[in-house]
Amino acid sequence: MTTTASSEQTVMRTPKEVGNRIEIARMEHSPGTTRRYARHLLGRQGVTVGVVLSGSVALVKLDGDPYDFPQGCRRWAVHWRDLDVIEPAAQGTREGAIPYRVGLSLAKGRALQHAVMLNQDPHELGEEVIEPDHGQALCGEQVRCPPVCGWSLQFLPTVAAACPACVEQVVGSQAEREEAR
Structure with a gap:
């Protein structure tokens, strides 16, 4: 920095x-x-x-x-x-703020929502960008991150179609932040 x-x-x-x-x-x-x-x-x-x-x-x-x-x-x-x-943003500045956007994958004919880091920018990482609306979810799966009117949808771990592995990581990171306060 x-x-x-x-x-x-x-x-x-x-x-x-x-x-x-x-x-x-x-x-x-x-x-x-x-x-x-x-x-x-x-x-x-x-x-x-x-x-x-x-x-x-x-x-x-x-x-x-x-x-x-x-x-x-x-x-x-x-x-x-x-x-x-x-x-810099203080931890817990926004109550309930989740720093992940939605990434989608198709599993058994239904869409599954994954958590993708908001600051994941392949250009800054020096990676070649094949498709700008794709990313890697917390669970490791390559997913599509559809923009809606130019906005990134926020990942919500409470949605029924949320990836269980991503939910576990998001909920665990939130618990760690709360313990640190």
Whole structure:
């Protein structure tokens, strides 16, 4: 994790986590609809509240009055590379937050939902990307991660069609986080 000094604050390269306190540092990789308002958004601070476009973009809720922003919008889709983290997300920042998106596989003619890490980005791992909507589930199975209107669906371990091996790993990691508090 690289750190740089920016206006008396320590800023880190962005780990892809919901709940990070961030600053919009640049507008090089973000969607064009966001870059259009770069002069209004650069230097603004806020919190990451979601992950969109299969994990490549953060949904950021900016601090301040909605009237201070273009179109009165406080939430913007900003690429992770355009953000600097001021303060990492605290454990348990979002109650019940599960940092996994849904991956689907077909087993015996029915769809099975798997947990795939939100920050899994084959480009950053140096892997060749055959299909961008595919990923590896916690159980090890290769799955398809269908985007819905550009959003990644959140994995819920309580769904009847959830993979038992993925559920065990997700529930176990949540219990460990609660014990650490």
